[in-house]
Structures are given as C-alpha cells and as structure tokens.
C-alpha cells in the first residue's frame with residue numbers, strides 16, 4: 001500500500017562547480033557584469049536536509065569551518081526556503097541541516113548549491129510542486145550561479161551567468177582542487193577587474209562588448225578530451241583574484257610543475273582547479289600538492305544537479 005502522508009524529512013544533494021571558461025564583459029547598471037561562462041558541475045556536494053518546523057533555521061555539519069557563514073535570514077538557504085514558501089503560499093517554516101563539502105567563499109559556488117538544494121528540498125517536503133521552470137526562476141533571484149547549481153551537468157551561462165543553455169559533454173574530467181586558507185569576496189574580485197581595466201586601458205584587452213564562450217572550449221567538452229580542454233581553460237577573474245591573493249601564483253606554478261595539464265582559478269577564487277589526464281594522475285598530483293603543504297581534494301565532472309537523495 002502506498003502512503004500519501006507528507007514526508008517528515010527530505011534530503012537533497014547539489015554540486016559545486018568549476019568555470020572552465022569565464023569571459024567578463026562590462027559592468028551593467030544593475031551592478032552585475034555581462035558574462036559568458038562554461039560551467040562544469042563537480043563531485044563536491046552540499047547535502048541539505050529539510051524538516052518541518054514553525055520557523056526558518058539552518059545549521060551546518062561536516063568538517064568544513066563554517067563559522068564565517070551567517071545562519072540568520074541572510075543565509076542563502078534560508079532565503080531560498082522563504083522564496084518557495086512565498087511562491088507557493090505555504091505557511092510554516094523549515095529546519096535545514098547542511099552537510100558541507102564545498103569550500104566557503106572558494107569560487108566553487110557552495111552557497112549557490114545550498115540555495116539550489118533548498119529550493120528542491122522545500123518544494124518536495126511541502127508538496128508545493130512548483131515545477132522545474134518556476135524553481136529555476138526562483139534560483140535566478142537568489143544569485144547568478146544558483147540556476148546552474150540546480151541544473152548541474154555542463155552548461156553555458158550568459159547574462160549574469162544565470163541564462164543557461166546545456167552543452168554537450170562526453171566522458172569524465174578529473175580535477176585536483178588546491179584550497180586556500182582564506183576566502184575571496186566575489187564583488188571585490190569583479191571590482192578589482194574593473195579597476196585594472198580602467199587603470200591600464202592603453203595596455204590590456206578591454207571588456208568584450210558581447211562575451212562569448214569560444215568554440216574550441218565547447219568542442220573539447222564535447223570530445224571529452226582533457227588535453228584539448230587544458231589548452232583553452234580561461235578565466236578573466238584569475239588575474240584580479242591573483243592580485244588580491246598573490247600566493248595563488250605559487251600554487252599554480254607548483255601544480256603545473258607537478259604534472260597538471262593546466263590549472264586555473266575557479267570562478268572568483270581562491271580555489272585553484274588543476275585538470276589532469278585520469279584518476280591515477282589526480283592521485284599523484286594530490287600527493288604532490290599535499291607534500292608542498294597545500295590542502296588538495298580530488299573531484300570529477302560533470303555530475304548531476306540538485307536531486308532528492310533517498
């Protein structure tokens with residue numbers, strides 16, 4: 001016999017991401033930059049558990065230090081839960097528990113994954129059945145990266161990064177991620193890029209009028225070929241992130257000398273993502289980076305987006 005009783009707890013998993021290509025255009029009137037990015041969801045996950053409650057609360061579990069993350073109404077997961085309640089006319093709150101694997105303020109979209117997972121968890125817990133399109137619309141209201149954390153896989157993001165079109169990808173890419181002791185603020189990194197472009201106007205490439213993801217990036221993803229992808233990894237935020245955290249230059253050098261096909265700063269940084277040929281190469285690089293005193297994790301991509309975990 002099937003039970004129609006509402007669930008008493010729902011667990012949803014959503015992934016972190018790497019921007020394998022990020023071109024940043026001009027600052028718009030709304031304070032956002034026009035971008036074109038190729039996202040890849042990777043196997044570092046946020047697991048969000050939602051349970052019925054009278055009000056809205058969030059707590060974190062797991063090994064990652066979350067002391068700098070707010071747990072009040074400004075937390076992205078609480079904002080996501082409130083949006084679902086408002087959109088669906090649901091009364092009552094939710095108790096959220098987030099098991100965190102994605103580094104905080106690391107440029108890998110951890111907060112965005114929390115928000116994406118919470119949208120689906122609350123929709124499922126409350127039986128509000130808002131549907132994928134509506135949840136994606138709510139996701140875009142929460143942040144530029146949130147729709148991709150919801151969708152997962154491989155996709156091109158334009159506009160703020162929230163207008164997604166799926167990209168074909170074959171096989172599995174292997175990454176080693178070098179973490180940093182301190183985070184970087186996303187708006188500060190975008191600001192540093194603008195300041196640099198303004199100051200060195202005569203010497204550097206100006207902001208593209210219409211940013212695009214280059215065809216060779218899409219081709220490398222479609223071919224599932226790490227050598228091809230290594231040749232075209234690019235991130236316009238890498239230089240400003242490195243100016244704000246000069247030690248990133250050493251991290252990139254150590255990884256590339258230790259055999260990575262290529263390395264790049266992920267999103268607004270400071271996590272550095274190294275692309276390697278296969279699982280064995282990933283293990284070897286992880287050992288080498290650890291020996292050099294860096295904290296290194298392995299991940300593969302692409303992986304699925306937000307999903308209920310049974």
Ligand SMILES: C[C@](O)(CO)[C@H](O)COP(=O)(O)OP(=O)(O)OC[C@H]1O[C@@H](n2ccc(N)nc2=O)[C@H](O)[C@@H]1O
Nearest residue numbers: 031032033035143144145146160161186187190267268
């Ligand atoms: C760096 C990336 O992670 C690359 O995917 C994203 O562009 C940032 O995405 P996010 O963290 O979800 O960003 P949001 O929370 O929406 O925005 C935070 C701040 O980042 C800056 N921002 C973000 C996205 C964008 N296209 N242009 C921007 O200038 C803005 O100052 C904005 O106020």
Ligand SMILES: Nc1ncnc2c1ncn2[C@@H]1O[C@H](COP(=O)(O)OP(=O)(O)OP(=O)(O)O)[C@@H](O)[C@H]1O
Nearest residue numbers: 069075076104105106107108109110111114186267
């Ligand atoms: N649920 C949340 N998890 C993590 N950070 C959150 C959350 N809610 C709010 N924040 C705040 O958002 C900021 C960005 O955190 P996050 O870990 O998402 O950074 P990020 O991975 O660099 O983001 P992105 O790559 O999307 O720019 C932090 O300063 C943090 O305090």
